[in-house]
Amino acid sequence: MDEGVWFLAEQTGGALDAVSFELCRWGRGLADELGVRLSAVVLGETLPDVELAKLICRGADRVFCAEHPALARFLPEPFQRVLVELIRRERPEIVLAAATSTGRTIMPYVAAKLEVGLTADCTQLSIEKATGHLLQTRPAIGGNIMATIKSEKRRPQMATVRPHSLAPAAEDPGRAGEIIRSRPTGRQVATRMVLEQVLSNVDGTVSLKDAEVVVSAGRGVGKEENVALVKELADELGAALGASREVIDRGWLPYPHQVGLSGKTIRPKLYVAVGISGQIQHLAGMQTSENIVAITKDEDAPIFQVADLGVVGDLFQIVPALVRRLRERKKS
Amino acid sequence: MGLLRIIVPVKQVPETGKARMDEETGTIQREGVESIINPLDLYAIETALRIAEPSDGEVVALSMGPPGAHEALREAIAMGCDRAVLLSSKDFAGSDTFATSYTLSQAVRTMGEFDLIICGERATDGDTGQVGPAMAAFLDVPPVTYVSGIEHIADGRLRVRRLVETGYEVISCPLPCVITVVKEIADPRLPTLNGKRRARHAEVPTLGPDDIGADRAKIGLSGSPTRVVKIARPRIAREGETVRVKKEEDLAPAVDRIIAFLDERLPSGAANG
Numbered sequence: 001m002d003e004g005v006w007f008l009a010e011q012t013g014g015a016l017d018a019v020s021f022e023l024c025r026w027g028r029g030l031a032d033e034l035g036v037r038l039s040a041v042v043l044g045e046t047l048p049d050v051e052l053a054k055l056i057c058r059g060a061d062r063v064f065c066a067e068h069p070a071l072a073r074f075l076p077e078p079f080q081r082v083l084v085e086l087i088r089r090e091r092p093e094i095v096l097a098a099a100t101s102t103g104r105t106i107m108p109y110v111a112a113k114l115e116v117g118l119t120a121d122c123t124q125l126s127i128e129k130a131t132g133h134l135l136q137t138r139p140a141i142g143g144n145i146m147a148t149i150k151s152e153k154r155r156p157q158m159a160t161v162r163p164h165s166l167a168p169a170a171e172d173p174g175r176a177g178e179i180i181r182s183r184p185t186g187r188q189v190a191t192r193m194v195l196e197q198v199l200s201n202v203d204g205t206v207s208l209k210d211a212e213v214v215v216s217a218g219r220g221v222g223k224e225e226n227v228a229l230v231k232e233l234a235d236e237l238g239a240a241l242g243a244s245r246e247v248i249d250r251g252w253l254p255y256p257h258q259v260g261l262s263g264k265t266i267r268p269k270l271y272v273a274v275g276i277s278g279q280i281q282h283l284a285g286m287q288t289s290e291n292i293v294a295i296t297k298d299e300d301a302p303i304f305q306v307a308d309l310g311v312v313g314d315l316f317q318i319v320p321a322l323v324r325r326l327r328e329r330k331k332s
Numbered sequence: 333m334g335l336l337r338i339i340v341p342v343k344q345v346p347e348t349g350k351a352r353m354d355e356e357t358g359t360i361q362r363e364g365v366e367s368i369i370n371p372l373d374l375y376a377i378e379t380a381l382r383i384a385e386p387s388d389g390e391v392v393a394l395s396m397g398p399p400g401a402h403e404a405l406r407e408a409i410a411m412g413c414d415r416a417v418l419l420s421s422k423d424f425a426g427s428d429t430f431a432t433s434y435t436l437s438q439a440v441r442t443m444g445e446f447d448l449i450i451c452g453e454r455a456t457d458g459d460t461g462q463v464g465p466a467m468a469a470f471l472d473v474p475p476v477t478y479v480s481g482i483e484h485i486a487d488g489r490l491r492v493r494r495l496v497e498t499g500y501e502v503i504s505c506p507l508p509c510v511i512t513v514v515k516e517i518a519d520p521r522l523p524t525l526n527g528k529r530r531a532r533h534a535e536v537p538t539l540g541p542d543d544i545g546a547d548r549a550k551i552g553l554s555g556s557p558t559r560v561v562k563i564a565r566p567r568i569a570r571e572g573e574t575v576r577v578k579k580e581e582d583l584a585p586a587v588d589r590i591i592a593f594l595d596e597r598l599p600s601g602a603a604n605g
Contacts, residue, residue: 073501109475147562148560262515
């Protein structure tokens with residue numbers, strides 16, 4: 001029995017995704033508390049040693065790497081078979097993944113196959129001293145409560161963790177570890193699904209989930225044309241553009257921009273809410289941001305209760321003035 | 333194309349902000365709280381209706397919950413679902429996502445052949461999004477998650493567009509399969525008067541564990557691998573400062589303050605470009 005802590009690292013085209021290094025930090029902390037090894041699992045087409053070594057430098061003791069052309073991009077069936085067979089053989093205590101579109105798809109699929117529990121979108125993980133159980137804490141009911149969840153009897157204990165909840169683990173080039181490569185069989189990578197096409201976001205804008213800074217527009221912008229004002233501020237700050245539900249429902253911006261309970265839950269370093277009153281639905285998606293600036297007219301708007309800096313006033317005055325000032329600074 | 337049979341699992345959820353927790357079991361207390369159909373499930377229902385309509389297929393809404401979850405199912409019928417099935421029993425109470433997915437999958441098995449199961453992205457109360465993919469695992473069919481558009485259904489195959497962090501993927505797979513849909517996929521219709529009338533008179537059968545041949549070890553609180561052990565209310569209010577822009581002269585100092593705040597809190601210098 002391995003007793004170890006595992007995490008699923010994600011890669012694109014043979015290069016590890018940044019979220020994998022956050023998982024290094026999550027996993028290392030738990031492995032140290034338990035006094036066990038930390039192992040990363042990576043599935044892909046070809047993964048060079050120098051790339052996999054990054055996981056070791058950032059905290060992994062072992063890296064299990066399964067390579068096959070059919071694993072180049074995420075598809076649930078081959079990923080599931082490779083992971084389930086590896087987990088059954090090695091019997092880790094804990095398996096973590098990021099709460100990304102990949103993690104949130106593969107983990108429930110794998111957990112159901114293994115007949116074990118799974119906790120979604122955790123923002124805190126720790127080990128219960130007396131029992132060694134994994135304590136999994138996550139926001140629920142629109143962020144109104146924090147629930148701590150345990151899986152006492154079945155192993156592994158599985159959890160997805162919310163991206164950007166922890167900074168990536170620091171690099172220590174002196175760390176040593178082992179890379180264990182395998183090549184799955186044709187049976188393992190067989191799938192009924194076909195990935196026919198990949199369409200990348202071509203407009204070069206930052207994706208909401210990955211952004212350090214997010215600037216969001218709310219109903220206070222009044223009409224579709226005025227969203228451009230908020231977009232200018234976002235561009236000036238190198239930020240992703242978000243929006244409240246009202247803005248999406250009115251069709252001023254497409255759904256991928258929606259922040260909130262029925263949109264995306266994000267935790268950027270800085271969140272700037274422009275013309276957003278802050279209904280619970282919206283707050284649930286952004287209230288754990290590290291820093292929050294709110295600009296809106298209504299002094300009693302609930303958004304000000306979660307803001308570190310609240311600016312009460314006319315956004316049509318404030319935002320253009322702010323954009324002007326930022327531009328002047330860049331020139332000087 | 334033959335008649336498509338589509339199943340839409342729906343969840344009744346407490347209205348946002350009014351939910352309470354049972355401090356003892358750590359599960360959601362539903363009594364005395366107004367319940368609605370999970371808003372994200374409306375997109376699944378709409379998608380199912382649009383797929384079924386041209387082929388005169390059948391759309392069945394399926395829910396597990398307290399007897400009151402009848403209401404959510406009637407809402408689904410009012411929107412246009414052909415019929416609904418409720419899974420309700422005290423033995424199902426306290427189910428986590430594993431037990432819920434297992435129970436729903438068992439019910440699907442007893443309902444005969446199906447072509448598609450369409451789920452909302454997640455429920456707005458539990459917010460896990462785990463039931464769709466887990467049902468696919470229990471039923472051993474492909475899971476296609478975060479579907480934002482149906483491109484094509486023909487000859488027993490489905491082609492969809494899937495929303496991922498970096499853009500979209502076009503995925504095809506054979507039926508039957510499970511898809512979970514995001515809001516982008518369609519605007520849910522409102523129930524019609526006719527639909528509401530039909531919903532009032534519709535018979536919604538209630539099934540228990542024996543009706544679906546459920547393994548008792550996999551249902552309800554005792555069949556759930558996970559347990560909520562603690563509930564805390566996070567303090568969300570921050571000790572924020574407030575700047576007011578009431579007249580022209582206030583504007584420049586307010587902008588100064590915002591810039592200073594950005595410099596202070598963003599050491600990476602985003603504000604400096």
